[in-house]
Structure formats: structure tokens, C-alpha cells
Amino acid sequence: MGPVLAGVLQLIALIAALALAYVPLGNYMAKVYSSDKHLRVEKWIYKGIGADPNTEMRWPAYLRGVLAFSAVGVLFLYLLQRIQGILPGSLGFSSVNPAQSFNTAVSFVTNTNWQSYYGEQTMGHVVQTAGLAVQNFVSAAVGIAVAVALVRGFARSRTGELGNFWADLVRGVIRILVPLSVVAALVLVACGAIQNFSGIHEVGQFMGGHQQWNGGAVASQEAIKEVGTNGGGYFNANSAHPFENPTPFTNLFEIFLLLVIPFALTRTFGVMVGSIKQGYAILATMATIWVGFVALMMWTEFAHHGAALQAAGGAMEGKETRIGVGASSIFAVSTTLTSTGAVDSFHSSFTGLGGGITILGMQLGEIAPGGTGSGLYGMLIMAVIAVFIAGLMVGRTPEYLGKKIGTREMKLAACYILITPALVLIFAAASMALPTPPHSMLNSGAHGFSEVLYAFTSAANNNGSAFAGLNANTDWYNTMLGLAMVLGRFLPMVFVLALAGSLAEQKPVPVTAGTLRTEKPLFTGLLVGAILIITGLTYFPALALGPLAEGLAS
16 A cells, blocks of 8 residues: 555545544533533532632623633642652652743643653653643633633623633533543553653663653543643654554544544534534534645645655655654644644654645634634634625625624624734744844754744644744743743633623524525635635745745755
8 A cells, every 4th residue: 555545544534533523522512511510520629619600701700710710720830840849750850940831831721732841851740740731631621611602602692691611611621521531541551652650761772872761641641632632742752752652543543632622613513503504614614624734735745856755655754654644744734723733743844835834724723623612713703704704795794693793893803813923923023033042943044934933823823833943942932932822822812702792792683685694615615715815915925935935945
């Protein structure tokens, strides 16, 4: 079997698995967030934190819950790293320095999971499990909660109430993320991923020196890392490491895990707004972009010219031989079109155009299918903009799901789509213009600029993957990337929740002959076009200086 055929067959198997999980998981999540009953363990948690899960919140109160919970998470994780040296199970590692502690705390709380350190040489068992792994669960649940609040904004009328943040947060963790992660971890352990609390072991010599590896609760963290679209690996090599991702099957399984909730949330959306077809329209938009990007990536990585590349069956530099070009291409597209950030190959070693595809995937806003929750609310914001564009074309007040899209709604949607590009371009420009930050670039020219552009695109979009080749463990990058993560996570949430509150207060608009049918293929095409055009106009100059220039020159 040739490598191209193997890649295509893996893609088909992945699509089939996602299709099988779509309806049951989507319906189950809709039931979870629509239920008025609480499990016993959930009641204990509410009592412990002093929250009343039955109290409905308007959008400012919901937002305060999100920000307060996240702020406490940053502080706790920061302090945990700073006192690591005196904690049991630290494996002899010292406390993490202040700048890197801030960067890591912000990274995991914002669901970015950017890592400017070697995990196996920096973090002990307590920080990994009680700190990083816990944030993998709760940061993912926060994203889903905000998405569900926006869905309620479309589904409800004549009320500003969006549900209860604490109930949504706890249910997301207890009823969705924990069960899926337990099953996933068992599968990974059965297939060879490690799960222990062993110390550091010397396993042999490497390049004249001693090679050492430490164990850890890797499989359990790997599971939630993918299920929650987090991405932070136990080891520096991330999912290219055999302890995290030992076989071609686990590689495909991990891709399935990072895609299954974001895709299934479109079903949840359809059920909660009372129109399954609306969910399918959003799903079709996400799937069209995802499949298109996978096809482009495979083409750039398999068809690149050069005798060595052709002899190897594709651009194998930076890719694991046990995984191959096809599966690496699927993983790279999936991880950058979601907010996962996990990698099974090194994107800096992709062809020039292939590296550009990974950057563009994040610059789309990670909405195809996007992160847990963040992908759905990002896509719904783009749907609002698409119906506004359609309304301008026919001279009619735009409507979406029975809600008028007026001046207030468009201002909020416009702020949402502008904030992330502003963060990416301003921080990247400052890093290139100032005298010290460019010293972190391993490469010069277009590829070096791509390293910097990738880093801030990844941070501001809460992805967390790295292009490699950039030394981000400096005070400048630890601080600036940390700020990009915070602003890129929480400023958009402000606009999302404000939009949800505005929509929930409206009364339904009756469907007429002039209403745009947003469940039809025509709207799906309009939405795909709007996403690509808006992103292209925003980022094309930066892409032309980096990956496009490199790809056309090679």
C-alpha cells in the first residue's frame, strides 16, 4: 500500500468514526445542558464552592463567573509552580522561574497550553497532575459553557438569562469530560502509553552522554489533552513521543478525540435551538473547511519536488516514520483548526506552503471545528456576520434563527473578529521591530518571520502549538505571549456573552418569504466564503512575507 493511499484510508476511517459518534454525543451534551437535575457529586461541589446552581444569570454575572474562576486558576497554578521545589514528587526539579510560571499558568487556564519548557525536565508529578491536568479539564469546560450560553441566547426570547455558569462548568467536567477521558486513557494504556508515578531512570547512552527518562501519569493527561482540545504534552516532543502516542492506531485515535466534541457540539446546537438542520448547516461549513485543508496539506507534503522527498514518499523531515506523511498531515490540520496545539510532527519542518496551511488554520479563528466550545461560538459569530452580508445584498434587515441582527449585534460581532488579528499582528510586529526579540529566531528571512508569526497566532488564538526554531523561553516571549493568551481568550468571551444577552432579550421574528434560509447549502457556501475572504484580507500581507514567500521560493 502506497503512502498516499494509506493517508486517504485513514482519513476515511476517521470521518466514519466521527460520523458514528456525532448524533449520540451531540444529543447527550444537549441533554446535559438542558437538564434541571443535579447529580449527588455535583451537589457536593456546589455546596463546597457556595454556588446555587438553580440561579439564572444575565450575561454580566455569567462573565464575572468566568473571569473570577479563571483568575483563581491562574493564581493557583502560578503558586504551585513557584513552590515546586518543596513539594513531594517534584523529581528533584527546582521551582519554576516567575516569567515562565506566569506564562504556563496563563497558558493552561486559557486552554492554550503553550509550553516554553521541556515538560520532562521541568515539571514534577504534583504540578503535572494537580496543576496542569486539572486545568485541562476546567478550561475546556469553561469554553463549552460560554458556547452553551450563546446557544441559549438564540434559543430563548424576552429574557436576559443565559443559565448558570457554575452549573454549566461542573456538568461539563463531571458528565462529559471525565467519562470520555477515562475511556480514552484506558484505550491509550492498552495500546502502550505509560501511566505511572515513577522517578527518573537512566535508559542508556545517547551521543556520548547518558539518556534519562522519567515516568508520569501520561495516558490520563494525554486523554484530556486531546478530548479538551488542550494540547500540552507531558514530554517536549508532545504526541510525537512514543510514551504519549506509541502506534499509528493511537495517532488516529488521538485525532478522533480532539475532533469529536467540537464537531458534535453542532448537533447540540441544533437540538437546543429546535432545528437539527441548523446544526447540520454549521457542521457542513466546518467539515468543508477541514476536509479542504487536509487535502491541501496532503498535496503540499506528498507532491513537493526533490529527489530525496520523492524517494521517501513525501516530505518526511520532522515526521515520525511510524506515523507517516498522510497521518501527520491530518494531525497537523486538525490540531491547528481546533485549539488543541498537540503535534505528532514538527510544523517548522513542513514544506513552506504546508507550514502556511497550519498558520492559516489558526488564523481562521479555529472554527473548523475549533476548540471545545470556542469553535462553536466562533462559527456562530461568523454566521451572524454572513447573514448581515446577505441582508446588505438584498436590502433587508438580517435575521438569524428568528433573531434580528441589528446595530448592537453587529458591533459585538465585529469586535469579536477584530480583536484576535489585532493581537497577532501588533505583537508580531513589535517582536520583529525591537532589537532583542529577533535574537530568539533560529532562522532568518521568511522562515524566521514565520516562526514569530506562528507563535503569536498560536497564542492569541489559544492554540498552543509551536513552529519550532523559536526560543520562546525569554522574558519577552514569556510575558508577551502570556498577554496574548489572556487577551485572546477573555476579550472575545466578553463580546460573545454580551451578544448572547442581547439575543436572549429579543422576541422571535416570524419567518417570511424574504427570510434567508440558513439551513440550506446556499448559506453554507456563503458562510465558507465569508470566513475565507475576511481572514484572507486580514492576514494576507503577513502570510505573503512568511510562508507564501518561502513556499514560492522553494
